[in-house]
Amino acid sequence: MGTIRLTTSQALIKFLNQQYIHVDGKEFPFVEGIFNIFGHGNVVGIGQALEQDSGHLKVIQGKNEQGMAHAAIAYSKQMLRQKIYAVTTSVGPGAANLVAAAGTALANNIPVLLLPGDTFATRQPDPVLQQFEQEYSAAITTNDALIPVSRYWDRITRPEQLMSSLIRAFEVMTDPAKAGPATICIAQDVEGEAFEYDEQFFDKRVHYVDRKAPLERELNGAAELIKASKKPVILVGGGAKYSQARDILVALSEKHQIPLVETQAGKSTVESSFKNNLGGMGITGTLAANKAAYESDLIIGIGTRYTDFATSSKTAFDFDNTKFLNINLSRMQAYKLDGFQVVADAKTTLEQLAPILEGYESKFGSTITELKEEWLSERDRLSKVTFDRHHFNPEVKDHFSQEVLNEYADALGTEFAQTTALLTINDTVDADSVVICSAGSLPGDLQRLWHSEAPNTYHLEYGYSCMGYEVSGTLGVKLAEPDKEVYSMVGDGSFLMLHSELITAIQYNQKINVLLFDNSGYGCINNLQMDHGSGSYFCEFRTHDDKILNIDYAKVAEGYGAKTYRANTAEELKAALEDAKKQKVSTLIEMKVLPKTMTDGYKSWWHVGVAEVSNKESIQQAFELKEKKLEYAKQY
Numbered sequence: 203m204g205t206i207r208l209t210t211s212q213a214l215i216k217f218l219n220q221q222y223i224h225v226d227g228k229e230f231p232f233v234e235g236i237f238n239i240f241g242h243g244n245v246v247g248i249g250q251a252l253e254q255d256s257g258h259l260k261v262i263q264g265k266n267e268q269g270m271a272h273a274a275i276a277y278s279k280q281m282l283r284q285k286i287y288a289v290t291t292s293v294g295p296g297a298a299n300l301v302a303a304a305g306t307a308l309a310n311n312i313p314v315l316l317l318p319g320d321t322f323a324t325r326q327p328d329p330v331l332q333q334f335e336q337e338y339s340a341a342i343t344t345n346d347a348l349i350p351v352s353r354y355w356d357r358i359t360r361p362e363q364l365m366s367s368l369i370r371a372f373e374v375m376t377d378p379a380k381a382g383p384a385t386i387c388i389a390q391d392v393e394g395e396a397f398e399y400d401e402q403f404f405d406k407r408v409h410y411v412d413r414k415a416p417l418e419r420e421l422n423g424a425a426e427l428i429k430a431s432k433k434p435v436i437l438v439g440g441g442a443k444y445s446q447a448r449d450i451l452v453a454l455s456e457k458h459q460i461p462l463v464e465t466q467a468g469k470s471t472v473e474s475s476f477k478n479n480l481g482g483m484g485i486t487g488t489l490a491a492n493k494a495a496y497e498s499d500l501i502i503g504i505g506t507r508y509t510d511f512a513t514s515s516k517t518a519f520d521f522d523n524t525k526f527l528n529i530n531l532s533r534m535q536a537y538k539l540d541g542f543q544v545v546a547d548a549k550t551t552l553e554q555l556a557p558i559l560e561g562y563e564s565k566f567g568s569t570i571t572e573l574k575e576e577w578l579s580e581r582d583r584l585s586k587v588t589f590d591r592h593h594f595n596p597e598v599k600d601h602f603s604q605e606v607l608n609e610y611a612d613a614l615g616t617e618f619a620q621t622t623a624l625l626t627i628n629d630t631v632d633a634d635s636v637v638i639c640s641a642g643s644l645p646g647d648l649q650r651l652w653h654s655e656a657p658n659t660y661h662l663e664y665g666y667s668c669m670g671y672e673v674s675g676t677l678g679v680k681l682a683e684p685d686k687e688v689y690s691m692v693g694d695g696s697f698l699m700l701h702s703e704l705i706t707a708i709q710y711n712q713k714i715n716v717l718l719f720d721n722s723g724y725g726c727i728n729n730l731q732m733d734h735g736s737g738s739y740f741c742e743f744r745t746h747d748d749k750i751l752n753i754d755y756a757k758v759a760e761g762y763g764a765k766t767y768r769a770n771t772a773e774e775l776k777a778a779l780e781d782a783k784k785q786k787v788s789t790l791i792e793m794k795v796l797p798k799t800m801t802d803g804y805k806s807w808w809h810v811g812v813a814e815v816s817n818k819e820s821i822q823q824a825f826e827l828k829e830k831k832l833e834y835a836k837q838y
C-alpha cells in the first residue's frame with residue numbers, strides 16, 4: 203500500500219475534498235467550502251494547506267468566528283443537511299467564539315465541522331499567547347468548552363489520530379438521526395507536522411443516507427391509533443422538512459381530513475395556503491392551530507422535539523384524552539410525551555401508512571376550514587394596525603401608557619406597527635425568496651403571520667434562538683440559494699449583538715437583504731417581564747437621562763457599502779423592497795416600529811421561572827397563575 207507524506211492540515215484538506223454524500227440516488231460532494239479567520243493557531247497550519255491546494259473547497263474569510271459558524275450552519279440547514287461548510291479558527295478567543303454557534307448547531311441538529319486550533323501538543327513554548335493556565339491540569343484548554351456543545355468532539359495531538367477522528371466526524375454528520383456539530387481541535391504544532399498517510403485514506407468516500415423504513419409492528423400500531431382517533435392532528439416538525447415529506451403530507455391530510463400544524467423548523471414543508479394547513483402551533487402559534495391541537499385526541503408528531511414553544515410548555519393538549527404518535531429517526535425524540543414510537547424516516551413512513559389508512563376520515567368536518575378562515579381574518583386585521591395618539595390599544599396590552607407610546611412615536615419618528623410592516627413585506631417579496639430569523643419578537647410574528655408558499659423558504663433557527671444568527675445565517679442561506687433573494691428579519695437588539703457577516707456578504711458579492719425592525723429595545727423580553735408583574739426594567743434602550751435611543755442603522759450599513767433605505771410607512775416599505783430587489787449589492791431597510799405592536803396571545807402559555815417571593819403584588823399574582831397552569835401541565 204502506498205503512502206503520501208503530508209502535514210496533518212494538508213491531509214485534512216485533502217480528505218475534505220474526497221467526502222461525498224448519497225441521498226435518494228444522487229451523489230455529490232458533502233463539503234462545499236471552509237470559512238476561516240486565521241490567527242497563530244491555524245494560519246501556518248491549515249492556512250498553509252489551503253494556500254497550497256484547497257481543491258474544490260470554496261474558501262471564505264469571516265469576520266467573527268460565531269458569525270461565520272452561524273453562516274456555515276445556515277448553509278447546511280438550508281441544504282437540508284446534505285452539504286456543509288467547515289470552519290477553521292485560531293486558538294483561545296477565536297475558538298471560544300465558536301461556543302454559541304456550536305450550541306446553535308447542536309440544538310437544531312445541524313451538521314457542521316468546527317476546526318479550532320489548539321495549544322501545543324509538545325507543550326514546549328507553554329503558555330503560548332491566549333493559553334490560560336489551570337493549576338489542577340495542563341491538559342485543559344479553551345476547546346474543552348466545546349465538549350458540551352458538540353455532537354462529536356476530539357483533540358488531535360498526533361498526525362495519525364486525524365484519520366480515525368475524521369471518519370467518526372463524518373459518520374456523525376451524515377447520519378440524520380444524530381446530525382450535529384463535529385469539533386476537531388488540532389494542536390497548532392501538529393497542524394504542521396508531517397506523517398506518511400496511507401494513500402487509501404484519501405480515496406473517494408461515499409456516505410449513504412438511506413431512508414430508514416418502519417417495521418411492520420410500528421406501521422400497524424400507528425395505523426391502529428389513527429383509525430381509532432376521531433380528531434388526529436399532524437404536527438409537522440423539522441424532520442418532516444428534512445425528509446422532504448411535503449407531497450405525502452398533503453395527500454394524507456386531504457384524503458383523511460387531518461389538519462396540519464407546524465413547528466418553527468417544520469414551517470414551509472407544506473405551503474401556508476394549503477387548505478388544511480393551520481399554521482404554527484404553541485406559544486407563538488395561530489389561534490387555529492392551537493384550537494385544533496387542543497381539540498385533538500391524537501397528535502401525530504413528525505420529526506419534532508416537542509420543545510416548550512411547540513407545546514406551550516406542555517399545556518397545549520387535552521392530556522387526559524390525547525395520545526401521541528411520534529415518527530422520528532431519533533429514538534430519544536420518539537419516546538417523548540409517552541408517544542407510540544415509529545423510529546423511521548418521515549416520508550417513507552407516511553407513504554407506507556397511506557394504503558393501510560384507506561377509507562379512514564377524521565371527524566373534523568368543516569371545522570378545519572372554519573378555523574382557518576377565523577385565523578385569516580385575524581391576520582388581515584393585524585396587517586392594518588394604525589397608531590392613534592389618544593386611544594391606542596396595542597397587541598401587547600396594559601404595559602405602556604399612551605404617554606409612553608407617544609414618547610416612542612416622537613423619539614423614533616414613527617407610527618409603524620410591527621405586524622403591519624411584517625405583512626407588507628410578506629405581500630411584497632417574491633414567493634420563492636427566503637426569510638431568515640432566530641430571536642426576539644419576530645419569530646413569533648413570523649410563525650403566526652408569515653405565509654410561505656414555496657418549499658424551504660422559511661428559515662428559522664429556533665432551537666437555540668441565538669441572537670446574531672439572523673444576519674450571519676442569511677449569508678449562509680445565500681450561499682445555498684444563490685439565485686434567490688434572501689431576507690434577514692432582525693430586531694435592533696440582535697443586529698447590535700452581531701452583524702459582522704454583512705461585511706463578508708458585501709466583500710464576496712453575496713447579496714443579502716437585512717430588514718431591521720428597530721423598536722429601541724429588547725422588546726420581547728420587556729413583554730415577558732411586564733407580563734409577569736415586573737416593571738419595565740433594563741429592556742428598553744434608554745440613555746442615562748431616560749431618553750429613548752435613536753440609532754441611525756441605515757447610516758451604519760451605508761458605511762459598510764450596503765444600499766440602504768429608511769421606511770416607516772407601508773408605502774415607503776413597499777417602495778424600498780421593490781428597489782432593493784433591483785440591487786446587486788446587499789441592502790438594509792431600517793424600519794422604526796412601535797413597541798408592543800408584535801402579536802400576542804392566541805391561547806398560548808410559556809413556563810418561565812417567576813419569583814416565588816417578591817415585594818410586588820403583581821409578581822405574586824403572576825406566580826399564583828403559573829402554579830395554577832402547572833396543575834394542568836404534563837409533568838414530563
Ligand SMILES: Cc1ncc(C[n+]2csc(CCOP(=O)(O)OP(=O)(O)O)c2C)c(N)n1
Pocket residue numbers: 641642643644666667668669670692693694695696697721723724725726727
Ligand atoms: C445570544 C443571545 N443572548 C440573549 C438572548 C435572550 N434574548 C432573546 S430575545 C432578546 C431581545 C431581542 O431584541 P431585539 O432583537 O431588538 O428584538 P425585539 O424583541 O425587540 O423584537 C434577548 C436579549 C438570546 N436569545 N440570544
Ligand SMILES: O=C1C[C@@H](O)[C@H](O)[C@@H](O)C1=O
Pocket residue numbers: 640641642643645646667668726727
Ligand atoms: O428568551 C427569549 C424569548 C423569546 O421570545 C425570544 O424569541 C427568544 O429569542 C428568547 O431567547
Ligand SMILES: [Mg+2]
Pocket residue numbers: 693694695719720721722723724725
Ligand atoms: Mg428590539
